[in-house]
Amino acid sequence: MSLRITRVNELLKREIGTVIQRDYEWHGALVTVSSVEATQDLKEARVWISIMAGNPVTILEKLNQQHGAIQTKVAKRVVLKSTPVLDFRHDASAERGVDMVNLLEEVDQLPKAPEAPEEEEPGI
Template sequence: MSQRLDRINELLRREISTVLQRDFEFAGALVTVSGVEITQDLREAKVFIGVLGGHVPNVLEQLAQKRGLIQSRIAKRVVLRCTPILDFRIDNSAERGVEMVNILEEVDKLPKAPLEEEGEDKGE
């Protein structure tokens, strides 16, 4: 991906995060924007959303209903030829990360083989 698209993706991620933080309430959920992928023609953008502690379909539905409002707020702050159409998608990477940490903690509790001492002769 080009550096220009990377910069636009990061700019959109920050601005969408700001709009969601400032203008939206998600009942009992922590909603984060983990990434944005804009198309080459800058007309559409996939917005990856992480949801912790809430009902994911409700959050997606709320974002889809307010997509026009979010796009208009973004258009005021980000100067592009045209404001991209936002497509909100779920990013489960944080959830998978927590699961992985829990698995690693369980593995760490399992009995381990005794360590060999450095001075021991091996089979001689």
């Protein structure tokens, strides 16, 4: 991936995240932009959304229905020849991370085998 596309992805990520947090109500859910993957020609962009404590299906439906309005708001803040068409997708990596931490905490609570006594070395 080129350096330009990487910079555009980060810029879009920041601006889309700002629009989503400022202009939309999520009723107790935490909705964040994890990453943006724009195509080389900047015609389309996949926006990966992390959702905690909310229904991902309804939130993604709302975002995809409002993608035109979000694009318009982003286009006013980001100067590009053409603003990519946004396609919102669910990023479940944060949820998997939380599940992994919870699992590790459960394993830590399991009974442990007693430690074997250390043997002394003869002749020292």
